[in-house]
Amino acid sequence: MTHSAKSEALADTLPTALLIGGDQVTGSSGGRYEHIYPVTGQPNATIELAGDVEVDRAVKAAKEAQREWIAMTPARRRDLMIDLADAVKADVDRLARYNVHDFAVTYMTSPGHVMLAESFIRYYAGWVDKSTGSSTPVSDKFDVNLIEREPYGVVGIIAPWNGSMVVIGLNVAPALAAGNAVILKPSELSPFSPLRFGEICLEVGLPAGLVNVLPSGPEGGEALVRHPGIDKIHFTGGGDTARKIIATASPNLTPVATELGGKSANLVFDDADLDQAAILAAWQGPLGQSGQSCACGSRILVQNSVYDAFMERFLGVLGAATIGDPFDPSTMMGPVVSQAATDRILSIVDRAVDEKMGTLITGGRRMGGDLSEGFFIEPTVFADVDNRSSLATVETFGPVVSVMRFTEESEAVALANDTTFGLNAFLQTTDLRRAHRVARALQSGSVWVNQNSDIQPQSPYGGYKQSGSGRAGGLEGLHEFQQVKNIRIGM
Known part of the structure; x- marks a missing residue:
C-alpha cells in the first residue's frame, strides 16, 4: 500500500x-x-x-x-x-x-x-x-x-x-x-x-x-x-x-x-531446499496472520541430519521480518486480534516454559516501544517439543510454533498423525516418490508439497478428524x- x-x-x-x-x-x-x-x-x-x-x-x-x-x-x-x-x-x-x-x-x-x-x-x-x-x-x-x-x-x-x-x-x-x-x-x-x-x-x-x-x-x-x-x-x-x-x-x-481448527505438521526432509523450506515455514507459521490461522503449520518436524542448517535459516527469516503497522507496505507481521488473545497466547508460552514442554529459542514476549499500545507478540519458537504436550496438541492461534526432530520417514508420519486435528499438512522434499508416499500416509484433508496453503475454487478444502465436516471448493x-x-x- x-x-x-x-x-x-x-x-x-x-x-x-x-x-x-x-x-x-x-x-x-x-x-x-x-x-x-x-x-x-x-x-x-x-x-x-x-x-x-x-x-x-x-x-x-x-x-x-x-x-x-x-x-x-x-x-x-x-x-x-x-x-x-x-x-x-x-x-x-x-x-x-x-x-x-x-x-x-x-x-x-x-x-x-x-x-x-x-x-x-x-x-x-x-x-x-x-x-x-x-x-x-x-x-x-x-x-x-x-x-x-x-x-x-x-x-x-x-x-x-x-x-x-x-x-x-x-x-x-x-x-x-x-x-x-x-x-x-x-x-x-x-x-x-x-x-x-x-x-x-x-x-x-x-x-x-x-x-x-x-x-x-x-x-x-x-x-x-x-x-x-x-x-x-x-x-x-x-x-x-x-x-x-x-x-x-x-x-x-x-x-x-x-x-x-488445526495443529498442522510441516515435515522438512533432508533432501528439501532448505532456503525455501525456511521461508515457507516462517510464512505458514508465525508470520502469516501472526499465526492466527486454522492452516498454521504450528508443528515443524525436521530430519535430524539437516536440523541445525534448517533452524539457522528459519530463525534468520523470522529475525529479518518487519513487525508493525499493517498499513505500512514494509510490514510483514502485525498484531494479534485482541487483549484477550494476547493474554491467552502469553499464558500458553509461560506454561510451556514453566512445565518444560520444550526449549524457548526466541520470542515469547509482548513487544514494547512504539508497538506497546497494540497487541503485538514476538514470533515465538520452541525447540525439542514433546509431541504429547499441550503446546503441541492444543491450537495456539498465535505466532508460536513447536519444532521437533525425527530420524526416519515413518517416525515423521507417526508424529504428524498423532493429533486430534487433520486440516492441513505440509511436506518439504525434492523426492517425488517420497512426496506421493508421505502425502497419502498423512491424515489430513489437504497436503501441500513445497508450497504454502493456496486454496483455489476448483479444489475441495476441509478437514479430517476434529478439523471439521464438509468441504468448500469444487463441485x-x-x-x-x-x-x-x-x-x-x-x-
Missing part, C-alpha cells in the same frame, strides 16, 4: 449498521459494541450487534428473497453472480482496507483475501446453469427415476474473525450458486469488510434480503442457530464453539457443516449447500 493509500485508510468511514432485507438497521436488540483496533488498542468504531429480533427479521427477508432468487432463470442468476465478482474486484482496495481495520491483517496479505473471494464467486457463477441431476434405471419397467439437487432455502453462515472475506468466497458463493439465501454472521471483532460486501450485493442487483449481514457475538450466533427458519448452518471456527452450535441446532435437527463445495431429491414416475 502506498502512503497515499494509507492516508485513505485512515480517513475511511467504516460501516457499522446491520444489513437486513436491503436496509441498514440501527438500534438493534443486541446492543452496540466498541470495536478495538489491534494496532493501537483504541476504539475505531462502534457497531450494531444483532439479537433475536434482528435474526427473526433477517430470516423472513431471506425467505422472501430466496423465492425471488430461485424463480429467476439460471442464466440470470449466473450473470448476477458474475456482476458480483466484477464488483468485488473493482472494490478490492476498499475491501482490503476494511479487512485490515477488521483484525489488522497486513495490507500485504489483505488484497489476497478479497481476490480469493472474487475467484470463488466467479467460479461458482459458472456452476449456476450447469449443476445437473441424473436419471438412473431401477427396474425393467419404463419408470422414470430422477435424482435432483435443490437448495436448502435459508443458510446461516457463521464466519470467524480471522477471515470473513475468505468465508464469503468459500461458503457464501456456493450457497448463492446453489439457490439459497444467506444470513452471514461475522464476528463482532471483524465486521467491516462483510458489511461492505453486503452493500455490494445490493449495488449489483441481487434481491434485497438474499444476503443479510448480522455482526454479533455469541448471543446473536445462538439466536441464528436455534431459529426454526434456518435450513442449514455452516460454521467456521473452533471445536468448542462447534460443539455448542451442534447442540443448539439439535432441537430443530438443523444440519451443521463445519471447518474447524463438493456446491453440493454442501444442496439437498438431494429422488423423483420416481411410474409409466
Whole structure:
C-alpha cells in the first residue's frame, strides 16, 4: 500500500449498521459494541450487534428473497453472480482496507483475501446453469427415476474473525450458486469488510434480503442457530464453539457443516531446499496472520541430519521480518486480534516454559516501544517439543510454533498423525516418490508439497478428524449447500 493509500485508510468511514432485507438497521436488540483496533488498542468504531429480533427479521427477508432468487432463470442468476465478482474486484482496495481495520491483517496479505473471494464467486457463477441431476434405471419397467439437487432455502453462515472475506468466497458463493439465501454472521471483532460486501450485493442487483449481514457475538450466533427458519448452518471456527452450535441446532435437527481448527505438521526432509523450506515455514507459521490461522503449520518436524542448517535459516527469516503497522507496505507481521488473545497466547508460552514442554529459542514476549499500545507478540519458537504436550496438541492461534526432530520417514508420519486435528499438512522434499508416499500416509484433508496453503475454487478444502465436516471448493463445495431429491414416475 502506498502512503497515499494509507492516508485513505485512515480517513475511511467504516460501516457499522446491520444489513437486513436491503436496509441498514440501527438500534438493534443486541446492543452496540466498541470495536478495538489491534494496532493501537483504541476504539475505531462502534457497531450494531444483532439479537433475536434482528435474526427473526433477517430470516423472513431471506425467505422472501430466496423465492425471488430461485424463480429467476439460471442464466440470470449466473450473470448476477458474475456482476458480483466484477464488483468485488473493482472494490478490492476498499475491501482490503476494511479487512485490515477488521483484525489488522497486513495490507500485504489483505488484497489476497478479497481476490480469493472474487475467484470463488466467479467460479461458482459458472456452476449456476450447469449443476445437473441424473436419471438412473431401477427396474425393467419404463419408470422414470430422477435424482435432483435443490437448495436448502435459508443458510446461516457463521464466519470467524480471522477471515470473513475468505468465508464469503468459500461458503457464501456456493450457497448463492446453489439457490439459497444467506444470513452471514461475522464476528463482532471483524465486521467491516462483510458489511461492505453486503452493500455490494445490493449495488449489483441481487434481491434485497438474499444476503443479510448480522455482526454479533455469541448471543446473536445462538439466536441464528436455534431459529426454526434456518435450513442449514455452516460454521467456521473452533471445536468448542462447534460443539455448542451442534447442540443448539439439535432441537430443530438443523444440519451443521463445519471447518474447524488445526495443529498442522510441516515435515522438512533432508533432501528439501532448505532456503525455501525456511521461508515457507516462517510464512505458514508465525508470520502469516501472526499465526492466527486454522492452516498454521504450528508443528515443524525436521530430519535430524539437516536440523541445525534448517533452524539457522528459519530463525534468520523470522529475525529479518518487519513487525508493525499493517498499513505500512514494509510490514510483514502485525498484531494479534485482541487483549484477550494476547493474554491467552502469553499464558500458553509461560506454561510451556514453566512445565518444560520444550526449549524457548526466541520470542515469547509482548513487544514494547512504539508497538506497546497494540497487541503485538514476538514470533515465538520452541525447540525439542514433546509431541504429547499441550503446546503441541492444543491450537495456539498465535505466532508460536513447536519444532521437533525425527530420524526416519515413518517416525515423521507417526508424529504428524498423532493429533486430534487433520486440516492441513505440509511436506518439504525434492523426492517425488517420497512426496506421493508421505502425502497419502498423512491424515489430513489437504497436503501441500513445497508450497504454502493456496486454496483455489476448483479444489475441495476441509478437514479430517476434529478439523471439521464438509468441504468448500469444487463441485463438493456446491453440493454442501444442496439437498438431494429422488423423483420416481411410474409409466
